[in-house]
Amino acid sequence: MIRKAALLLAASTGLALPACAGTPPPVQIAAQGPVSGTAQDFRARPVTDEVIYFVLPDRFANGDTTNDDGGYGPDRLASGYDPTHKGWYHGGDLKGLTEKLDYIQGLGVTAIWFAPIFKNKPVQGDPGNPGSLSAGYHGYWVTDFTRVDPHFGTNAEFKAFVDAAHARGMKVYMDIITNHTADVIRYAENEYDYRSKGEYPYSTRGGTDGAPINPGFGGDDDPAAANWAALADPAYAYTPVVPEAEKDIKVPAWLNDPIYYHNRGDSAWVGESSVYGDFVGLDDLFTEHPRVVQGMIDIFGGWIDEFGIDGFRIDTAKHVNPEFWQQFVPAIKARAAATGIPNFHAFGEVYWSNPVQPLGAEIMAKSGLPYTLDFGFAAAAQEVAGGKSAPSMMADLMEQDAVYPGGADTAPGLPTFLGNHDMGRFSMFVRSHAEGADEDEILARVMLGHAMMFTLRGVPTIYYGDEQGFVSDGNDQLAREDMFPSRTDVYNDNDLLGTDATTAQDNFDTRHPLYELIAALAEVRLSSPALMRGTTVVRAFDHEGPGLLAVERHDPASGERVLVAFNTSNAPITRHVEVDYGATGVSALMGQCPLSLAARGSLRIDLPALGYTACTLTSGAD
Template sequence: MSAWDSWRRALLAMTAASALTTAGGQALAAGPAAPYLQRKPQDEVIYFVLPDRFANGDKANDRGGLPGGPLTTGFDPARAGFYHGGDLKGLTARLDYIQGLGATAVWLAPIFRNKAVQGAPGHESAAHHGYWITDFTEVDPHFGTRADFKAFVDAAHARGMKVYMDIVANHTADVIRYRECPANDCAYRGKADYPYVRRGGVEGAAINDGFDGKDFGKLKRPDHAYTPYVPAGEEGVKKPAWLNDPIYYHNRGDSTFAGESSLLGDFAGLDDLFTENPRVVQGFIEIYGQWIDDFGIDGYRIDTARHVNPEFWQAFIPAMTARARARGIENFHIFGEVFDTDVAALARHTRVDRFPAVLDFATQSAITDLVAGKTGTDRLARVFAGDVLYEGGAETALQLPTFLGNHDMGRFGHFVLTANPGISDAELLDRVTLGHALMMFSRGVPTIYYGDEQGFTGDGGYADAREDMFASEVAAYNDNRLVGTRATTATDSFRTDGPLYRRIADMARIRAAHPALRSGRQVLRAQSDKPGLLAFSRLTDGAEYLVVYNTGATPITANVEVETTSRAWRSVRGDCAGAASAPGGYRVEVGPLDYMICVSEGLQ
């Protein structure tokens, strides 16, 4: 057994034991699990929200308690890249709206204290998104307080809703500077040219600390590639305090997102943590374990997961599940962000890193292609065929959060508009609706990006896809063409009678009422190399649900293979009046850009 394995086992044992007490040392009482705790990850419908862009419940915290103008406080509601005022109190007050949509879990973008403003002069933006963390133990004052977060979690749990936190272990805010590049534009320096045992490259002077990249007890200096320093006034800005020491960072310059730099480089200048170091691993287990202890949250979405070494996750993930289990949270959902549309690349992180699930970028890409009308339905069928690659196969695929767009890549409505210039309002609504139906009834955990239910489209990725739900002051948001409505984002966007809100809510009700549509075994029944027919069954011991889509612009009539020989089919959605045309076959008729769901009780 390696020294790493021995340390990891000891740490896991310690974590499991410490999880039985609160921060104050009191034992956690065991009791019957609340009904929401009994739901498995695949039973949820997730609503992903950026708190800053949702609802402003307390205008007193808009500037985060900071003095000065936007370049200090980060608050400027007229600029897309700055804080706009949304907070935890506002989110709590709008739980009715979220639950009415059919969401059962809320995933929040990071709420930890951030460095409010970053960027070169003239190119500054603010940490409205939450990914520039300085203090991992506190709530950012722009969003409220720990008491506000507890009130939100308690209110969600009282409704039977779960809360997923978005967390980061790859990097912190950009604080560390390198003396060799005062403009803070440091090119990546790799281990081959700048090994740990030498300073200044292969021709440089030797460093006589004996560190070989593995024995961290001999690591004395953090400057094998660059000479790091912390600017005056920021020496203690990070918490816990150990995060202020540059020795816990790679300090190799900006990642190129290729080769070793993907793991060791600074992500767009953000300070890249030395996650190979056992002190860093233990530190983050302590940090994020405490949030579970203090608030009883139900899961973690992990940012930039692919940019951290596998050994870190192999220790961190079981420690978090053990911590949650000790608190009675048996179905703690952990899913990593692996921004890749290749199924094999996604699956690798469930096998090597041991992630229970990853965000399903492959399905997102395929659904976008199908709904745009540019590819055959076999495009999505090939993604589903790759489910066998995940550790645990189809069972793991049930837990993959599926989605149509997000805060980084952009909104689904924008993708459809871009692919179909001149599209009519009616067709746009039908195509966007069909995308949600493809997500909602296929395997995986449907994840709705806030505002999609109001027809938000955005102008692209990142800040261009982070519109305000409250009346926006951003001109570039307010001139967007929305889906299914003539409204704009210049007014509040919390209507529950809009076409997309109602259609998504109807889908969520169907999914909630029929367990097979959440956890049933998925079997492909029909596909095509052109836009048109896609069909699959969701099977349980007692029923077969046939889900049929038409991604084409003309009606479809076809015979679809089924497992059920009974003629007793009934409609869940659409017209299921067709009769079995032959043993093992079922005749379906589906209109353009539409779908149907039929069920046959009692497999024969």
């Protein structure tokens, strides 16, 4: 299988495969200047000039087995450690992540984003229902925002990791949460359905028929400080109850006061409940409150001050009121700038699945978030590279870029990705969409999707394990496999792409065809200002079935123009594509390109099945 996949890769890039090769050679690229950025100037790189690697520390590398149980002891109900179960801690840690920096940098990665490393509640769920229990290995059930989870190591080990990454010129992005904390608060009513602000306003206790706690609350005559002071005698929609054993579990200490939570019940994921309801029972912070706003600025600003963090991926951003972000983002960016970090990258998670409905743009416009993860790109790439939808879907997505705040110039800074820890892995979607395809075609389509991510607009974001051919069985816990030898049966029975290995063994193979492809694509991208920062003009696309997508990228500062083209079909394509009329010549950046233009303003594209290419358009005297 590997050799046939190598042939497909060679065909995609116009390479001749060495006769004895067992894995594909690197993608053919033209001679270029040095890769963007060095250890000395990494701070100066704009956010567009990165290649991001997203990793769950618990599932990556176990550098210190003594912290596997977090110091809680052998009882898994206390520690959350059970490497045989997909929903519990498996032992990965910061020491292991630091030891694997060579491997990560070898992919061409310039920035590492990792799931939250703050101290979590080890186990959540109903003890009376063992099936509901799982562990905080993913990092999103925070109790202490000021220290590293003991399963992952210490604050000193985190500093060692950041310093080691920075010494290599690699940036570090933290995953942060402001929407909620771990699930600690219970309700005396023993009910959890969402109670609206209309039925249970902040001005009364016990609903609209209840006694007013401050008749002037929210009125035009009340200073804002007085309005919020009224909440010192709060009008809870539900009566919060904190178990005695957990009354002081959260850090900083102000987080232990129920006054700083909405206490309105569980979100129904629509309307106001999407913002003010508990996220699957997690304690939803009262993010309208000035104390909460300033508290979150202090918490995360502290990590910037102490460790020199280069960016934040912001969890559940659309579930927080926009006014919070309007205060938080400028404060955090100012904090970073004062620490000597001019290009701080803040991007929010705005989960949606419609590739041509840019919900992220709407949230950015309302909230002032600089960027959001591009879920629309992921959905389009899954369907287009998978052969389910025509290339017009990706073209339509890029035509929507003008709606982002700042217009289409904003889009190159959006982190793009193919799959993740919530949705599932890209290869899973490709297998689902490419009906009847064998494993060689699946691998070729996965390669095609990566070529799209690295050459179309946006900041390519690799989900750990994709470079080793990991194939998830589903989303969430089923897409969070171990890179170190796994003891989880539901992972170990998966057939990986491009290899005969399984997750039961170590998977850090730098000769895996996907590892080599991604490293080569990163080199292409980082050598080209147009691919990193360029504007986009869609030049050609097929709108019925799989076929051609051609896009021209232009960087005004350097003048570089690159035409990238993809064939999502199983048959070769020859097509003449319009290009900028100022172009007088062409050269290959990646793959095969014609020796000259077909005519002024026209380039002939020849692509094999599932092939792709990148051609630099040159200008000068005729």
